[in-house]
Amino acid sequence: MNSNLNNTPTANRVHIAFYGKRNSGKSSVINAITGQTVSIVSEVAGTTTDPVYKAMEISGIGPCMLIDTAGFDDVGELGQIRVQKTEGVLEKTDIAVLLFSETDMEQELQWYEQLLSKNTPVVTVISKSDEKENLLEIEEAVKKNTDTEPILVSAKTGDGISLLMEELIKKVPDDFERESITRDLIQEGETVLLVMPQDIQAPKGRLILPQVQVLRELLDKKCLVMSVTTDKLEEALACMKEAPKLIITDSQVFKTVYESKPAESKLTSFSMLYAAYKGDIDYYKEGAKVIDTLTENSKVLIAECCSHAPLKEDIGREKLPRMLRNKIGENLTVDVVSGMDFGTNLEQYDLIIQCGACMFNRKYVMSRIGQAMEKQIPMSNYGVVLAYLSGILENVSI
Incomplete structure (x- = not known):
């Protein structure tokens, strides 16, 4: 049994997500890659509802997380909820596999542009290649509209799977193997x-x-x-x-x-x-300084990653709000979100305080920082804020 596969936390894995229309073959391709029945395969469109996650280790990539998403052409009220969940996966995707299955590819191209806007490497794939009479036509359309060479894949025959694996290895972001958590703060023997x-x-x-x-x-x-x-x-x-x-x-x-x-x-x-390892430490430090400008009319959002029942003396729900109110005033508004929730109206906040984010991958943390930057909202981190409130931030090594 591979200890690296079993012990590597989800947040430290390369997140590879598969996108496409319903019944485009996403689940079948994932099953072919893993050699396991990770996702249920059916001729019925919309079999995959919530995103399905499978921890794997791929030679050349290392520990990774394969994500099977619901078809982005889903319909109806429930269908829209499924599409929203698929959209949520975009924020944490390190590499995207986009499946094309027909010449009508308007939706696929919209998702392609959306992925590129998030600087996400995309592998274009034409699925069920053994079943398509107009394969050449689809291939030419993908080349023309994406300026990529699509990989022709058949989960049934196995054709193209090895080529897909090779392309995934090439697409691993250069900065994924980031510096260590402790960086150069400590050396061997110290x-x-x-x-x-x-x-x-x-x-x-x-x-x-x-x-x-x-x-x-x-x-x-x-x-x-x-x-x-x-x-x-x-x-x-x-x-x-x-x-x-x-x-x-x-x-x-x-x-x-x-x-x-x-x-x-x-x-x-x-x-x-973790603030430096997963996020933008300089942005966090500047964000902490905003605390001195807050008033009792200000609003602060505390974003924690863990979804757990509130505990006595919880740092995010009790300690930080109390410390902030002691400094600023009892009427300061402090909202708390947890897990994947990040709020849909960030403009109302004067400061966002993010936890260490050990449960999220760097791509997702940086997407949150990007949202804050786009809306010009200061953002900081639990540890940075606590050091700032204690008056020792400039004396701490980061």
Whole structure:
């Protein structure tokens, strides 16, 4: 069993989405690629309703997520809901496979332009190539309208599947293999102290995902790592022969750790590491400065990725709103959205605060940042805001 396949989080996989009309062969092509029945295949149009996700590992790409979407020509009230869900997948697509099945390709071309507008690499495919009498006509139309060489694919015979796989490998964005989460903040053999309070938000018996991923990366870098809860910080520092090169903390205890850390130790937080890894750290830093201009008439949107029941002392739903209101005024409006929700009327907000986004891929986080930039709305991040409110942002390493 491939440990990389099983252990790689969804957010760190290349997201490859398949788009096309109902019954265009999307599900069959995915099944042919995976060699498994990932999606139900039927001659009945509209068999795929909600997007179907399949974690895979493709040689040359590595861990990836294949996404089978509903046909974008779906009709009726339910059909429109399905199309909306397909549109939602656009924001997280790293590579798109666009299936053409007939000479009437107005809708396909609209989606093609939409994908290009999001800087998404597109592989054009003519599906069910073994069944089409007008294959040459369709092929010429795709070439003319997209300036691409479509791949002729038959899920039934297997023709074209290997060519499709080769093209997917070529289309992996150059910046997908981004720098590490900890970047150049720490090197092999250097000491790192992780301060990880295990509060009510931490799953019982487990660490939260950012802690796990950072710890694994530090071990891969051959760093010397010590992990403690906040109440053991002083003891940990006292038993270390030398001050740690880097301290990574939960953002909620930023000020406590900052006041106790050795002067020579660099300090950052898990959330800030993810702010730089998944998003635009400079934009986040500028966004945090807007806090000083907010009034009780201002509105703030807090966007968290995890969809969970509200917990006592939840950072996004309770701690951040309380800290902001303590600084600005009790009448400050703070709205919270979670999961894929991001709001349809962003113009009403004076500031957006995004969580670390460990559950989203970079493409989706950057799409949110793009929406904020387009509407000229300042945007920041949990860790950046907490550091700013604690008065230590300029002293934190990012």
